[in-house]
Amino acid sequence: MNWAPIWPWLIGQEHEALRITGVPTLLLEHLLYVAVPVVAAIVIALPIGLWVGHINKGGTLAINVSNAGRAIPSLGLILIAYIAFEGSLTPVFVTLIAMAVPPILTNTYVGVREVDPEIRDAAAGMGLSGWQILRRVEIPMAMPVIMAGIRTSAVQVVATATLAAFVGLGGLGRPIFTGLATSVQFNPDARTVVVVAVVLVAVFAIVVEQSLGVVERLVVPSGLRRLQEQQRSGAPVNADAGPAQQTEEQSTVTV
Amino acid sequence: MTMALLAQTGRPFPDWAWFNERNVGELRELLIEHIQLTGLALLLGLLIAIPLAVAAVRWRRVYSPLLAFTGVLFTVPSAALFILLLALLPQRPPFGLGIGTSLVGLTIYTLLILFRNTVAGLDSVPPEVTEAATAMGYTPGRRLVRVEFPLALPVIIAGVRIAAVTTIGLVTVTAFIGQGGLGRLFLSGFRTQYTMEIAVGLVLSIVLAVVVDLALVLSERRLTPWSQSRGAGT
Numbered sequence: 001m002n003w004a005p006i007w008p009w010l011i012g013q014e015h016e017a018l019r020i021t022g023v024p025t026l027l028l029e030h031l032l033y034v035a036v037p038v039v040a041a042i043v044i045a046l047p048i049g050l051w052v053g054h055i056n057k058g059g060t061l062a063i064n065v066s067n068a069g070r071a072i073p074s075l076g077l078i079l080i081a082y083i084a085f086e087g088s089l090t091p092v093f094v095t096l097i098a099m100a101v102p103p104i105l106t107n108t109y110v111g112v113r114e115v116d117p118e119i120r121d122a123a124a125g126m127g128l129s130g131w132q133i134l135r136r137v138e139i140p141m142a143m144p145v146i147m148a149g150i151r152t153s154a155v156q157v158v159a160t161a162t163l164a165a166f167v168g169l170g171g172l173g174r175p176i177f178t179g180l181a182t183s184v185q186f187n188p189d190a191r192t193v194v195v196v197a198v199v200l201v202a203v204f205a206i207v208v209e210q211s212l213g214v215v216e217r218l219v220v221p222s223g224l225r226r227l228q229e230q231q232r233s234g235a236p237v238n239a240d241a242g243p244a245q246q247t248e249e250q251s252t253v254t255v
Numbered sequence: 256m257t258m259a260l261l262a263q264t265g266r267p268f269p270d271w272a273w274f275n276e277r278n279v280g281e282l283r284e285l286l287i288e289h290i291q292l293t294g295l296a297l298l299l300g301l302l303i304a305i306p307l308a309v310a311a312v313r314w315r316r317v318y319s320p321l322l323a324f325t326g327v328l329f330t331v332p333s334a335a336l337f338i339l340l341l342a343l344l345p346q347r348p349p350f351g352l353g354i355g356t357s358l359v360g361l362t363i364y365t366l367l368i369l370f371r372n373t374v375a376g377l378d379s380v381p382p383e384v385t386e387a388a389t390a391m392g393y394t395p396g397r398r399l400v401r402v403e404f405p406l407a408l409p410v411i412i413a414g415v416r417i418a419a420v421t422t423i424g425l426v427t428v429t430a431f432i433g434q435g436g437l438g439r440l441f442l443s444g445f446r447t448q449y450t451m452e453i454a455v456g457l458v459l460s461i462v463l464a465v466v467v468d469l470a471l472v473l474s475e476r477r478l479t480p481w482s483q484s485r486g487a488g489t
Contacts, residue, residue, distance in 0.1 A: 070420050071464035073427040075438065076457035079445045083453070159332035163428070166334070167445075176338050180431060184342045185351060191342045198339040202331040209330060 002188040006196055017189040018182060020175045023200065030171035030204060033096065033161040038154050041100035046146070049108025053142070054134050062109040069102030074160045082167040092164050099160045100153045107149025111142030140221050147216040151209055158205040172201040270451040282459070289436025289463060292426045295358055297419060300365030307366075308373035309399065318374065325367040333428045336360050341432045352433025357426075364425055365418040372414025376407030409482055412475040416468055423464045427456070437463070 002017075009015040012022035020026075052058045074095065081091035115138050123137045165173025179194035217225070311318040328336075337360045341351070349355030380403045388402045404411075427438030435442070437456040444452030 067420075070417075071424065071461050071468075073424045073438070073441075073457065073460050075427050075430075076441045076453055076460070079441050080450055080453045080457065083445065083448055083450050155330055159334070162332040163334045166431075173332075173334065176335055179342070180338050184338060185346055194338055194342045198331070198335040201335050202327075205330045205332060206327060 001192045001195070003192060005189065006192055009193075010196070015175070015189075015193060018175070018178055018193055020178050020193065021170070026170060026172050026174055027200070027204070029169075030158070030161060030173075030201070033093075033164070033169065033171050034154060034157050034208060037093065037096035037100045037157050037161075038150065040097045041104050041153060042150065044097070045101045045105035046108055049105045049146075050112055050134065050139065050142075053109045053112025054130070054138060056113065059109060059113060063106055066102040066106035069099070074099050075163055075166075078160070078164050078167060087168075089167075089169060092167060092169055096157055096160055096164065100157045103149045103152040103156065104146070105149075107152075108142065108146050111145030111149075112138045114145065115141045141224065143220045144216065144224060147212065147219065151212045151216070154208050154212055155205055158201070158208055162201055172197055172204060176201070268450055269454065273451045273455065282455070285437050285439055285456075286459065286463070288434070289423070289426050289438075289460070292354070292357060292361060292429065292434060292436055293419060293422045293467070295354075296361035296365055296422050296426075297369075297415060299358065299362040300369045300418060301415070303362070304366055304369035304373055307370055308377060311370075311374050312377045322367075322371065325370050328363050329367040333360070333364065333425050334431060336363065337429055337432050354434060356432050357429040357434040360429070360432075361422055361425055365422060368414050368418040368421070369411075372417075373407065373411050376410030376414075377403055379410055380406045405479070408479050409475060412471060412478070416471045419467050419471060420464045423460060423467060427460055436460075 005016045009020070010023045012024045014020065014022060049062065052062050077095050077098070078092055081095050082089075085091040112134075119137060119141070120133060123133045128136065161169065161171050162173035162176065165171055165177050175193045175197040179190040179197070182190040184190045184194050307321055311321055337357070340356050340360050344350040344356050344359065384402060384406065385398060388398045393402065426434070426436045427441060429435045430438035430442045437460045440452050440456030444450065444456065
């Protein structure tokens with residue numbers, strides 16, 4: 001290990017031996033690669049999930065999208081997108097969005113679908129229109145599940161963005177792949193850079209996850225929070241009933 | 256998209272000529288490697304997760320720390336973890352670019368899912384049943400093996416299914432550290448800028464995931480014949 005070049009690198013200078021951009025820039029890049037796809041995925045998946053859940057049609061499709069998403073190796077998807085579009089990074093970005101959509105879509109659908117039908121009936125009985133039921137009953141009640149989907153999705157994009165550094169995307173994956181290319185096994189400089197970068201990206205993923213947890217606390221109605229805490233203590237992950245239970249955070253890893 | 260694929264590679268897409276004898280022979284080897292890595296990682300994962308789960312059910316206090324710990328490991332991006340393991344594990348076989356480094360990483364990723372589901376499975380056994388078994392003279396150890404595990408099996412297998420599909424995808428990433436199964440096609444296709452090779456790897460690894468998932472569904476039905484009526488709808 002060679003720690004001497006690490007300190008200036010951490011505060012923003014280029015790493016001398018390996019010529020890697022300073023850490024603050026890499027952090028900002030990684031944040032961008034996560035924030036933009038996740039926001040784009042929310043814009044795409046949320047309306048579809050809400051609508052499909054509200055009218056209760058196409059549910060099987062919405063659920064299978066997420067199961068299929070798990071089976072697709074994102075490395076292959078990134079490489080094929082990159083080569084097919086002649087080395088442009090735009091399709092790599094599209095891949096990041098595509099990887100972010102399934103958990104949000106499925107969780108939104110399941111969240112809306114799981115609202116107790118009696119509550120929905122009561123709302124209709126009080127004279128609420130379909131739109132009002134969606135806005136004032138279904139969305140607030142589905143919020144914990146939707147937020148869990150967004151958290152899963154964000155963690156997944158952090159990982160996929162790391163992979164995308166292999167084809168030239170910046171971010172914290174950069175030093176990791178540079179380290180690999182400069183024989184991480186034997187070069188002390190490369191080894192130190194990799195160790196530091198992996199710790200950074202791991203901490204980054206955890207911080208993203210936790211800060212979305214804070215957002216969740218803000219957007220979930222307080223009455224639901226107690227219920228949610230009860231459910232969180234040890235519900236199973238089930239491949240069949242699937243999404244209902246996969247909605248707990250961190251049930252998806254990116255490949 | 257086809258146009259772009261054509262333009263870049265100068266070869267037709269899909270390029271059926273790719274499936275010549277040599278490549279098909281190699282495919283078989285890659286497929287076997289892929290299945291081996293997946294199977295071994297799941298096996299190791301179960302060997303670690305089941306004792307941990309039994310401990311967590313018996314001593315409730317260790318459950319949350321264990322769940323949090325496996326959860327944190329699960330959050331680490333896969334490429335980062337694999338390359339870190341390559342840097343830090345010993346450089347002699349089976350580590351280095353050998354199978355050991357990949358297996359350690361893959362096993363780590365199975366732990367959260369397998370641990371959580373095994374605990375949930377054991378928790379789902381009705382207390383009346385365990386009490387009845389105790390009254391019939393089962394020792395705790397025998398009760399665990401003969402009564403609690405069989406009843407927990409559907410939930411445990413549900414976990415194995417998710418872990419298997421996830422692992423099949425993750426195996427492709429181990430191509431960076433000398434393994435990779437079908438993932439090797441990704442990197443060699445990338446090096447030669449040949450989309451067909453990547454597409455073959457992509458499609459086959461999805462097919463493998465689907466087939467393994469179905470096989471696990473079938474094995475669940477055979478292993479838990481008493482829950483047939485419940486499982487029939489899946």
